[in-house]
Amino acid sequence: MRKKLCWIHNLALDNLASMAYSLGMKTLPALLLLGFGCYLYRHNEIPKEISTPVESLILSTTESSQQSSNPMMPLKSELLLNPISLSNKCKYVSIVEWRETPGEDNTKLSDNGIEYIDKLCNLAVDMFPQFIKANNVHVTKSLNGYSHKLSLMPGSIKDHGTDYRNLNDLSFRFKNKKAPVKYIWGYTLEDEKISFIHNCVLSDPQFFKDIMIHEIFHSISMYSGSYRTWNNEEQMAEKFVKYVMERS
Numbered sequence: 001m002r003k004k005l006c007w008i009h010n011l012a013l014d015n016l017a018s019m020a021y022s023l024g025m026k027t028l029p030a031l032l033l034l035g036f037g038c039y040l041y042r043h044n045e046i047p048k049e050i051s052t053p054v055e056s057l058i059l060s061t062t063e064s065s066q067q068s069s070n071p072m073m074p075l076k077s078e079l080l081l082n083p084i085s086l087s088n089k090c091k092y093v094s095i096v097e098w099r100e101t102p103g104e105d106n107t108k109l110s111d112n113g114i115e116y117i118d119k120l121c122n123l124a125v126d127m128f129p130q131f132i133k134a135n136n137v138h139v140t141k142s143l144n145g146y147s148h149k150l151s152l153m154p155g156s157i158k159d160h161g162t163d164y165r166n167l168n169d170l171s172f173r174f175k176n177k178k179a180p181v182k183y184i185w186g187y188t189l190e191d192e193k194i195s196f197i198h199n200c201v202l203s204d205p206q207f208f209k210d211i212m213i214h215e216i217f218h219s220i221s222m223y224s225g226s227y228r229t230w231n232n233e234e235q236m237a238e239k240f241v242k243y244v245m246e247r248s
């Protein structure tokens, strides 16, 4: 019986993240307990340490499941202790996660970085009404209560972007992405009202401006309902970036 259970467990361990995700929290503790038992059964000794990749997968999967069923959402350990609120037209927008790229000081959370994000958010919200008017789209919902969350993290493919839980971690955190892109520089979720953005705020401000305006466009478009009115949201986002770039 023990052997059979362990065989089932080993099978599950091959794809623990998705198993746990689909089975839900109730099954996960039992799976982990069984896994520990199986480890002892196979090795007949107390393990000094469990191998790091599996350990971090297990711990983080548990943490993720406790908070949200969507692995894209920040884990408790990834959230800023105090979210940073922006100003004026973006006063209900807050930065909830900001993780730097190891060894790159200019990707760290900083006042200059926050100031730049604030400026870009206000620029986008400010220019959105004139943009949709120019495109003959009628939006009834006011942007006064516009709220959103921002998550910044390493994204560069060559520099930790593909590491576990970073922007191009397509094996776990962003494995369910629907956008047909090879790499992620920004990603916005409508229901959770959050955008995940590459942390190049000050290391590549022009590129960051492009990404930020693009993602803020998606979020305002979703918030205002204009998302439902045009045929190609992605094309409109690109058009908006161009519109803002030419006027700022």
Ligand SMILES: [Zn+2]
Pocket: 214, 218, 234, 237
């Ligand atoms: Zn887009």
